[in-house]
Amino acid sequence: PGPLPGKDDDLGLLKWRFNESQRLARIGSWDRDLVRGANYWSDEMFRLFGREPGEAAPTWEFFLGHVHPQDRHILLAVRNAAMAGPGEVEYRFRFMRTDGQMRVAQARAVASFAPDQTPVRISGTLCDVTEHHAAIREARELARFPQENPNPVLRVNREGQVEYANPAAQSLWGLDTGESLAVAGAHADLFCMVRSALDQEGPLEGELAYAPRSFHGMAVPCPERLCANVYGMDITRRVEVEKDLRQAHDGLERRVAARTRELDAANRMLIARLAQMQEMEKALRASEERYRAVVESQTEIICRFSPEGTVLFANEPYCRLFGKTLEELTSGTWRPFPHPEDLLRIDRELRALAPDHPVVVVENRVVDGAGRVRFMQFINRGFFNAKGRITEIQSVGRDVTDRRDAELALAESEKKYRDLVSNLEIGILAATGDGRVDMANRRALEILGVPQDEILGQSLARPPFALCREDASPLRPEESPLAGVLLDHEPMRDVTVGIRQDGWEAIRWLAVGVFPEVDARGNLSRVVATLTDISERRRLEAELVEGRERFRFLYRHFPQPTCVFRLVEGEFILLEANRAAVAAGRGRLEEFLGRRAGELLAGQPEIYLALWTAYEGRQLVRRRMDLQLDRAAPASHEVSFVFVPPDMVMVHAVPAPAGCPATGPDPDG
Structure with missing residues (x-):
């Protein structure tokens, strides 16, 4: 702003007031004489475009050069509309300042006409509304x-x-x-x-x-x-995943149980086979022909060989398996057929044959006539002379490749399942029907702070650590959620429990879920407990509550008058006031709590306007104004309007330094 003119310079004073009001309001004005072709821009009009006043001739082309190319058609349409007849035309467009900033303008235009309705002059105003436009867009978002x-x-x-x-x-x-x-x-x-x-x-x-x-x-x-x-x-997906995990666990348990039954049946069958072979040996001694007939009818492969390994006899399945004739087999030993890596182990087992230990069972790999590797189980029986020296070995083999593959697949599946559970970031404890822990994953051991050997076999109803309620008071083991589930067989989710171990500095807080498994007869068969460490979350929640209380205490005891307005349904409401504000208002301020700011500040529009300026601009706004506090004479105060997300403005006032009059908006505000 320029210097204030002297009292006698009325024209200069009016011009100063005009320029100053336009500068404060960020509004520029313009005028074009359509008859003489003369153009006029106010000083603020130049400044809005980043120009110095009078820097260039404000021609129509000069003006269009600052307008965004996509908005120039708006200006042409407005110009034609204004000259088409009387009445104001309001419009909005984008323009580019000389510093490269893209701004938004709200403008008005009106034309003047000669008696014959010929347009002779067009004039208007332009206001920079970029911040207001952005605030409205943000509020809408x-x-x-x-x-x-x-x-x-x-x-x-x-x-x-x-x-x-x-x-x-x-x-x-x-x-x-x-x-x-x-x-x-x-x-x-x-x-x-x-x-x-x-x-x-x-x-x-x-x-x-x-x-x-x-x-x-x-x-x-x-x-x-x-x-x-x-x-x-x-959280439907999370619940479904938990359900799928339980179903996968149940399925694995069922498969393990079924496989166990199969193995039991196979063992019983093997025992029966051994007994049958013993009976066959008696029959074979009685009749070689009967022996051969029985051997040839077997599906197992059978051969007899000397202690040096020379094949003495092989049945038809043996010949088919290795793709050899009986003559070819009996002209050599059995050693070419096992997998080379298994030969040492086979020799070691066969050397263990003795009169008091005539049978050894060996599982080893063989290479069949097609070059395929098969897993075989051989029952090897030694025959001894009167001196106890071995004279012959009979080997009966059966193909167990499918069984081995199934066992390997089952072991791999179980390993994947256990690896998955072990690497979960949620602690998992599994227990038997009587509540004894038989599995704990890595995360559970970390949370509980115990090694695996100390938790396995322990009862969930009486864990080896102290339990606490949410208020940190001791919790008896029989009152714990784990004990409750063991009694009523009902699942529990997200129960907060504290645990304490010797040497810990603080209680560790857990969110515990307990899920029982009940068999068809209603008996508890398994219990799975999930443990989530929520200690950090509880600490942060406590700090948040403490911070809020500390802020409220400071707010209430702040020595300067302070009050809070909140935007409710498009109007500011006086929400609360601190003690200093109540004292400054001589106790009457409490009567106004909950009332609209428009009613309370009807006589002080500058305060009401500053409230909206701080809210819409999401910023701090300072104003210097005269206030009368606590029966004292009106005095100049620095009043701050602080936007508090999402919908509040806090106002507090401090006395201004001596000699500073109330001048309305602070130039630095």
Whole structure:
């Protein structure tokens, strides 16, 4: 701003006031004489475009050179509309400053006409509304967020009336604005969560079932404690994964049990086969021909060989397996057929044959006539002379390749399952029907702070560590959720329990889930417990509560008058005032709590305007103005308007330095 003209210079004073008002309002004006072709721009008009006043001739072409190319047609249309007849034309366009900034302008234009209706002059104003335009766009984006949230968002009052429901809540929960949770049995859990959150004046979380989906819900009381915001998150996939994990575990247990039964049956069959072979040996001694007939009819491969390994006899299945004739086999030894890596072990087992230990069972690999590797089980029986020297060995073999493959596949499957459970970031404990721990993954051992050998075999009902309630008071083992599930066979989820071990500095807080497995007769067969360490979350929640209380204490005892306005349904409401503000208002300020700012500040529009400026600009705004506090004479104060997300403005005043008059907006504000 230029220097203030002298009192006698009336024209200069008017011009100064005009330029100063345009500078403060960021509004420029222009005028074009259509008859003479003369153009005029005010000083602020030049400054809005990043120019010095009078820097260039403000021609129409000069003006269009600053307009965004995509918006120039707007200016041409406005010019034609203004000269077409009387009346103002309002329009908006983008322009480029000389410093490269793209700005948004709100403008008006009006034309003057001669008596014959010929346009002789066109003039107008231009205001830079870039920040206002951005603030409106941001407010619209924020307002649209709940509408676009794919998860349910509600606002429910204490009586269960739905004050707001976004589209996701309508489609997933069947709730709409105006409906009541209290009269719908399907929403009983949701209503109970809202009432409990309002009663305990704090957030409350839990699971909500809206078939066929499951949701994690959180009810957060509003500051005035008259209603609560409810946020839902679809956890159907997580629940399904947990169900699939349990089903996979059950399936694995069933497969292991079935395989065990198969192995038992195979063992019984093998024992029966051994007994049968003993009977066959008696029959073979009686009749060589009968022996040969029986041997040839067997599906197992059979051969007899000398202690040096020379083949003395082989049945037909043996010949087919190795693709040799009996003559070819008896002209050599059995040693070419086993896998080379198994020969040493076979020799060692055969050397163990003795009169008091005439049978050894060896499982080894062989290479058949087609070059394939097969797994065989051979029952080798030694025959001895009167001196106890071995004279002959008979070997009966059966193909166990399929059984071995099944065993390997089962072992691999079990290893994958155990690796998966071991590497989960959630602690897993598995116990037998009587509650004895028989499996603990890596994360469970880390959370409990015990080695595996100390937890295995322990009872879930009486764990080897101290338990605590949420208030840190001791929890007896029989009152723990683990003991409760062992008694009533009902699952429990997300129960908060504290544990303490010798040498720990603090309690470790866990979210515990216990899931029982009951057999067809109603007996408890297995128990699976999940452990999630929530110590850090609880610590952060406690720090947040402490920080809020500390802020409220500082706010209430702040020595300067301070009050808070909140935007409710498009109007600021006086929400609260600290002690200094109540004292400065001689106690009357408490009567105004909850009233609209427009009513309270009807005589002080500059304060009301500053409230909106701070809110829309999302910024700190300072104003210097005269205030009368605590029966004292009006005095100049520095008043700060602080935007507090998401919808509040805090106002506090401090006395201005002596000699500083109230001049309205602070140039640095």
